[in-house]
Structure formats: structure tokens, C-alpha cells
Amino acid sequence: MYVVESADIPELPQPREVVPEEAAKARPHLVTDLFRLIRPSHAAKAILLVPIALVDTSLWSLTALGEIVLATVAFILASAAVYVGNDIADRHRDAHHPVKRHRPVAAGRVGIRLAYVYCAILLGLLGAIVGLTPGPYWPILAYLVINIAYSGFLKHVPLVDVGTIAVCFVLRVIQGYEVTGGRAAAWLLVTVFSISLLLLIGKRRQELKSGAAHRPALRGYSMELTNWLLQIASVLALLSGLIYLRDEGPFGPQYGQTAMLLSTPFALFALFRYLQIQLIDDDGGDPVRILLRDRVMVANSVLWAATLGVTLLLAHHLVPL
Structure with a gap:
């Protein structure tokens, strides 16, 4: 069979050969996407907790x-x-979200097979640390199990979805105490849980504005409900945090009450600022960004930490009040 070329018939476009220079330019983009895939800014959750x-x-x-x-x-x-x-x-569901559709897997920039290999490598490194390092790591194992259940069905259950993620924040704190041999104070865990709920509910509130297609659990929320939940979580976070500082914190019986009194204006201002961002500035979809990049929140946190640091120094190196 012979193919007759004709000047009247345009040639079909031939696949362009990728030159080595272009392939080299593509590699940095893939590395960047792999880096974004693990949410590097969210490492602050572990670094702080x-x-x-x-x-x-x-x-x-x-x-x-x-x-x-x-x-x-x-x-x-x-x-x-x-x-x-x-x-x-969630790659198919993320495709309906105005922001998440730009994630590397949802956008198709990172293939499914490569993403699975990447996940396996991360788990392998985790297994090496857990296997070679003495100490209890059950909170991390519980975290993985809970997240498997979350990805499977818990994320679709309204209210349970935010509660499940809040528990994962608490597990981070418990892990720190487990490896050091200490015992986490009950009121500290309640504080971490309630603050996590506050941030997560604020995130759900912002997600409601983009529609419920990308997250089925949003059908169980409304703007009015999230407003009420924000108030409840704020009160619980404030009270539990102040009680922890007074009764179970590292300041001792003499300075515990002082730490509570000094912390009250900072804690109230932090809550007021977060609610202002949520209700007035109409932001709050990314809690990590707010906590780390909002200048007002950062300044308040630095002053608060400095105040408690001086109080802790006085409690352990000077005579009691």
C-alpha cells in the first residue's frame, strides 16, 4: 500500500520531539508540585503542637x-x-472547588501512579523513624487510622467531620508528652480540641460560600449554624485555656493565677480578631495562613508568649508571690 502525497492535502501535525533542554525545564515544575502536594505550610501544626x-x-x-x-x-x-x-x-471532587482544583493531583500535573509512589515513600520514612527510635508512637498510628476512616466515610458526616480532625490535633500534643514521658494535662487537651474546632468551623463557614459540591458534609451546615458553633467553640476555648493556666500549667500554684490573669486580655483579643476576620473581613478559609501571616494575630501571639515566658521565669527562679 502506497501513500500518495498531495499538495492539496495538508500534512498532519507530527508529534514534536521533546529536546533535553525542555525536559530539564519541566523537572523543577514537577519538584515544586511534589513539594506543594505535602502542604509544607501545614507542617506548622506539628512544629507548634x-x-x-x-x-x-x-x-x-x-x-x-x-x-x-x-x-x-x-x-x-x-x-x-x-x-x-x-x-x-478527592481529585474528582476537588476539581469542583475554585481553589482546590489547582492542586497538583486534581489539576493533573502529578499523575496518580507517581502520587501513590510518593505516598509510599513518605510512609516508608515514617516507618523508619518509628521502627528505629525507642518510645511510644501510638498517637501517630492512631492518627493514620483515623485519617483512613475520615477519608472513607467520616468526612461526609456533618459535625463528625470537624470533630475527627480536631482529635488529630490533640494527638499531636499527646505524642509530644508520650516521647518525653510526661502526662498531658486534661484541660490542655480540651483547649487544643476546642481551638481546633473553632478554626475548622470557621473553615467550613467559608467553604459554604463556594457551594457544597466539593464537600458533601457541607449540606449539614448553614451560615446560621456555623455562627452559633463559632460562639460555643470560642467560649470553650477561652475558659478551658485559662483554667489550664491557673490549675495545671507549668507556673505552679503561686503563679498560676497570675498567668491566667495576664493571659486573659491576650486570649480575648485573639478570639476577637479571629471572629473579626471571619465575620467582617469575610476570610478564614485557611486557618494556618491566618495564624502565621496575619500581622495583628502574630503580634498578639508574640506579646502573649513573651508575657508568659517572663512569668514562667519568675515562677521557677524567684521567690513566690
Whole structure:
């Protein structure tokens, strides 16, 4: 069979050969997408929560510090693997979201097979830390199990979805105490849980404005309901945090009440600012960005931390009040 070329028939476009220079330029984009896939900014969750155990001065030692660092890295790896797995499972639903549709897997820039391999590598690194490092790591294992259940069905159940994620924040704090041999205060865990709920409910409130197609659980929420839930979570976070500082914090019986009194204006202002961002500025879809990049929130947090730091120094190195 012979093919006769004709000047009247245009040639079909031939596949363009990719030159090595173009392939080299494509690689940095893939590396960037893989980096974005693990949500690097969200590593702050582990960096801020796991080392809370070191607030208890009785746990301070070089060994404890090293174990905290390893536990933090382990939780970062666990979270990264969960993010990759969620993006694989939710790629079709994320395509309907105005922001999430730009994620590497949903946008098709990272293939499914590569994403699975990437997730396996992250879990392998996590397994190496857990297997080679002495110490209990059950909170991380519980975190992975809960997230498997969350990805499977819990994320579709209204109210249960935010409660499940809030528990995962609490597990980060517990992991820090587990590796240092301490005991997490009950009111501290309640505080972390209620603050997590507050931020998550605010996130759901913002998601309602983009429609419920990308998250079926949003059908169980409304703007009025989220407004009420924000109030309840705010009150619980404020009261539990102040009670922790007074009764179970590292300040001792003499300085606990002082720490509570000094913290009250900072805690109230932080809540007021967050509610202002939610209700007036109409923002709050990304809690990590608000906590780390909002200048007012950051300034308040720095002043608050400095105040408590001075109080802690006085409590352990000067005579009681």
C-alpha cells in the first residue's frame, strides 16, 4: 500500500520531539508540585503542637529535646502522607472547588501512579523513624487510622467531620508528652480540641460560600449554624485555656493565677480578631495562613508568649508571690 502525497492535502501535525533542554525545564515544575502536594505550610501544626510538652520544665533534657524533634518530623511525614492520600481520593471532587482544583493531583500535573509512589515513600520514612527510635508512637498510628476512616466515610458526616480532625490535633500534643514521658494535662487537651474546632468551623463557614459540591458534609451546615458553633467553640476555648493556666500549667500554684490573669486580655483579643476576620473581613478559609501571616494575630501571639515566658521565669527562679 502506497501513500500518495498531495499538495492539496495538508500534512498532519507530527508529534514534536521533546529536546533535553525542555525536559530539564519541566523537572523543577514537577519538584515544586511534589513539594506543594505535602502542604509544607501545614507542617506548622506539628512544629507548634508536638513540642508543647517542653513547656513542662521538668521534662527538659537533651534526650527529651532530641525525641521531640524526631516525633515532630514523624508527625510531619504522617501528615504529608495523609495529604497525598486525600488528594488522590478527592481529585474528582476537588476539581469542583475554585481553589482546590489547582492542586497538583486534581489539576493533573502529578499523575496518580507517581502520587501513590510518593505516598509510599513518605510512609516508608515514617516507618523508619518509628521502627528505629525507642518510645511510644501510638498517637501517630492512631492518627493514620483515623485519617483512613475520615477519608472513607467520616468526612461526609456533618459535625463528625470537624470533630475527627480536631482529635488529630490533640494527638499531636499527646505524642509530644508520650516521647518525653510526661502526662498531658486534661484541660490542655480540651483547649487544643476546642481551638481546633473553632478554626475548622470557621473553615467550613467559608467553604459554604463556594457551594457544597466539593464537600458533601457541607449540606449539614448553614451560615446560621456555623455562627452559633463559632460562639460555643470560642467560649470553650477561652475558659478551658485559662483554667489550664491557673490549675495545671507549668507556673505552679503561686503563679498560676497570675498567668491566667495576664493571659486573659491576650486570649480575648485573639478570639476577637479571629471572629473579626471571619465575620467582617469575610476570610478564614485557611486557618494556618491566618495564624502565621496575619500581622495583628502574630503580634498578639508574640506579646502573649513573651508575657508568659517572663512569668514562667519568675515562677521557677524567684521567690513566690
